[in-house]
Amino acid sequence: MNEKLFTRPASLLDVPTHYCPGCHHGIIHRLVAEVIDELGVRNTAIGIAPVGCSVLAYDYFNFDMFGAAHGRAPAVATGVKRVHPDALVFTYQGDGDLAAIGCGEIVHAAARGENISTIFINNAIYGMTGGQMAPTTLLSQITNTTPRGRKSESAGNPIRMSEMLATLDGANYIARVSVHDAIHMANAKKCIRKAFDMQIQGKGFSMVEILATCPTNWGLSPLQAVEWLKSNLIPYYPLGVIKTSQEVE
Numbered sequence: 001m002n003e004k005l006f007t008r009p010a011s012l013l014d015v016p017t018h019y020c021p022g023c024h025h026g027i028i029h030r031l032v033a034e035v036i037d038e039l040g041v042r043n044t045a046i047g048i049a050p051v052g053c054s055v056l057a058y059d060y061f062n063f064d065m066f067g068a069a070h071g072r073a074p075a076v077a078t079g080v081k082r083v084h085p086d087a088l089v090f091t092y093q094g095d096g097d098l099a100a101i102g103c104g105e106i107v108h109a110a111a112r113g114e115n116i117s118t119i120f121i122n123n124a125i126y127g128m129t130g131g132q133m134a135p136t137t138l139l140s141q142i143t144n145t146t147p148r149g150r151k152s153e154s155a156g157n158p159i160r161m162s163e164m165l166a167t168l169d170g171a172n173y174i175a176r177v178s179v180h181d182a183i184h185m186a187n188a189k190k191c192i193r194k195a196f197d198m199q200i201q202g203k204g205f206s207m208v209e210i211l212a213t214c215p216t217n218w219g220l221s222p223l224q225a226v227e228w229l230k231s232n233l234i235p236y237y238p239l240g241v242i243k244t245s246q247e248v249e
Contacts, residue, residue, distance in 0.1 A: 009033035022222025024212035027179045031189045041088045048073040050097035053127040071102025074109035077116045090117040096126040099135040110205045113170030117195040118207040123214040131217030135159045162209045166243035173206035174243040180226045
């Protein structure tokens with residue numbers, strides 16, 4: 001009898017994707033779904049979708065999802081978790097949603113040490129609305145609103161959200177990963193599992209920042225976008241576990 005070695009996670013629906021070719025959202029959705037399956041929490045998982053390209057995440061995940069107003073996913077997740085303390089509650093947010101409009105929301109959720117997890121997708125640009133500069137856009141990076149490249153004197157420097165949130169006492173686990181190849185995908189999954197597992201143990205706020213590509217708005221092919229991520233994003237946003245509090249160990 002043939003053994004099935006690879007199949008779709010039960011937490012992921014079999015539907016066509018709306019994401020652009022080379023976009024990493026699909027990979028990240030799968031990693032989240034695999035972790036939820038492995039933890040056996042699909043029946044209690046509740047995801048909070050953002051505003052942005054992944055606003056339709058609820059079309060792909062096979063468990064309960066909420067839609068939140070732009071940037072407000074951490075506030076919605078806080079309410080959901082307090083009403084359903086035994087549920088696995090996570091937000092799924094891009095850099096425009098989390099680091100721009102929702103910057104205050106994520107800071108205060110982390111400061112309060114809310115027992116929720118955040119999956120933060122950093123592709124250094126606003127994807128859905130046409131490629132404007134984001135708080136994470138790199139210096140000299142060309143976007144639709146910075147056609148001569150981002151300049152620090154007029155737009156400030158890119159914000160390293162993980163390092164900033166790691167300074168807050170309420171944040172107990174912060175990691176930055178990438179999904180540009182199989183080895184890094186495996187590590188990303190490991191960190192997502194760590195974040196979800198510590199939430200199940202009631203250990204407080206956790207976030208996994210995932211560096212991802214946006215070939216369409218970067219004006220690159222999918223393969224060129226992967227190389228750009230490796231050569232430009234990772235040097236500015238170094239990978240690794242940025243904070244693990246003693247409570248998590």
